[in-house]
Amino acid sequence: MYKRMSCVNNLDIVSILFSSVCQIGDSSSINSSVKVLAVQREFPFFLGQEGKFEDYKVFTEPFTPPKHEFNKMLVINECPAIKVNHVKIIGVSSSSVIHIGSNETTYAETRVLNIRQLSGDHSPPAKDERL
Amino acid sequence: MNYTVVNRDLLVGDVKIISVSSSSLFLVGDAQSIILATAFDTPAESLVIGPFVPLSIS
Numbered sequence: 001m002y003k004r005m006s007c008v009n010n011l012d013i014v015s016i017l018f019s020s021v022c023q024i025g026d027s028s029s030i031n032s033s034v035k036v037l038a039v040q041r042e043f044p045f046f047l048g049q050e051g052k053f054e055d056y057k058v059f060t061e062p063f064t065p066p067k068h069e070f071n072k073m074l075v076i077n078e079c080p081a082i083k084v085n086h087v088k089i090i091g092v093s094s095s096s097v098i099h100i101g102s103n104e105t106t107y108a109e110t111r112v113l114n115i116r117q118l119s120g121d122h123s124p125p126a127k128d129e130r131l
Numbered sequence: 132m133n134y135t136v137v138n139r140d141l142l143v144g145d146v147k148i149i150s151v152s153s154s155s156l157f158l159v160g161d162a163q164s165i166i167l168a169t170a171f172d173t174p175a176e177s178l179v180i181g182p183f184v185p186l187s188i189s
Contacts, residue, residue, distance in 0.1 A: 051186040058172035084143040108154035
């Protein structure tokens, strides 16, 4: 397939994190995935080895990818380039993709579970009570 | 289904984005196939009020 050239004069990204990709140039296939178990506690006690992804449905249920609807797509590129002057992005996160150039297939998957633990009227556990 | 696309001149000035997040894609170029999926879960049982109980130890 004949593809166009991408011209970006200036690209300014502050941060890229959590299995994100910044690709400059053509690519054939990009697969990125991330699983996030976000635990917020009223008192910041974390044991380090806590939490199993298998315990939660959101991490194990498969996604069903949609079917391709356009079987025959004809593309006529009258202009050989896409021109962009300036791109400024502050944050790229959680298996996102910044792509300058042409691409065949992109697959990105994110699974996020939030848990909030509040102590209510209970005071935080003493140091020796922790595991 | 037959589908025809005619790409003429494309000239963009400035693009300012605060955040690209959770399986999003910012693409300057052409693509054949894009599949992006996100599952975000905050069920009722995700709010725990009570004494400190650690999650299962892995």
